[in-house]
Amino acid sequence: GKSCLLHQFIETKFKQDSNHTIGVEFGSRVVNVGGKTVKLQIWDTAGQERFRSVTRSYYRGAAGALLVYDITSRETYNALTDWLTDARTLASPNIVIILCGNKKDLDADREVTFLEASRFAQENELMFLETSALTGENVEEAFLKTARTILNKIESGELDPERMGSGIQYGDSSLRQLRQPRGTTAQTKQQCNC
Numbered sequence: 001g002k003s004c005l006l007h008q009f010i011e012t013k014f015k016q017d018s019n020h021t022i023g024v025e026f027g028s029r030v031v032n033v034g035g036k037t038v039k040l041q042i043w044d045t046a047g048q049e050r051f052r053s054v055t056r057s058y059y060r061g062a063a064g065a066l067l068v069y070d071i072t073s074r075e076t077y078n079a080l081t082d083w084l085t086d087a088r089t090l091a092s093p094n095i096v097i098i099l100c101g102n103k104k105d106l107d108a109d110r111e112v113t114f115l116e117a118s119r120f121a122q123e124n125e126l127m128f129l130e131t132s133a134l135t136g137e138n139v140e141e142a143f144l145k146t147a148r149t150i151l152n153k154i155e156s157g158e159l160d161p162e163r164m165g166s167g168i169q170y171g172d173s174s175l176r177q178l179r180q181p182r183g184t185t186a187q188t189k190q191q192c193n194c
Ligand SMILES: Nc1nc2c(ncn2[C@@H]2O[C@H](COP(=O)(O)OP(=O)(O)OP(=O)(O)O)[C@@H](O)[C@H]2O)c(=O)[nH]1
Pocket: 001, 002, 003, 004, 005, 015, 016, 017, 018, 019, 020, 021, 022, 045, 046, 047, 048, 102, 103, 104, 105, 106, 131, 132, 133, 134, 135
């Protein structure tokens, strides 16, 4: 459901006749997160094993990741451990990961319970949501939750955007003050206006 989730997030509609992704595709959307304008650049990687060597090169420099399985397929759930290992070893150790149990609309065909997956998420320090790329349920939330958590980590100093491979780039140099206390930022702005 990766391509359909990305399409739903960017176009706000369900992608009919989605084919297997060849290698990697790309999408971006500008969003507002906590009053800040953020451009999210998203890589949609192929899930098929034959593309693994290509997709592995795209982990580096990612600030966040959506780890997706299909709630109607235990096989996709069982594969999560391998995908998670790849994400943690190939991306930054600070990477923010949200687990998405997709195809929430197909509850009658469910093979993985919400409780089981939320336990897995908790054990592995992942955020967790069940989504539906078909109805759009929780899709925006999944991307925005990831963006908000990344931004919070910058504000708390846990994540340094200036570090090589952080996956974050300021669009405007004044935003570098993101890590300063709120009062300081306002004061600096005032000084600039003089
Ligand atoms: N019912 C339902 N079907 C979905 C949903 N999301 C995706 N699908 C279907 O699941 C199939 C695979 O979706 P994709 O988004 O192409 O999956 P993918 O993860 O990008 O696949 P790869 O590129 O091969 O890794 C397609 O037939 C979609 O129509 C959903 O939320 N609900």
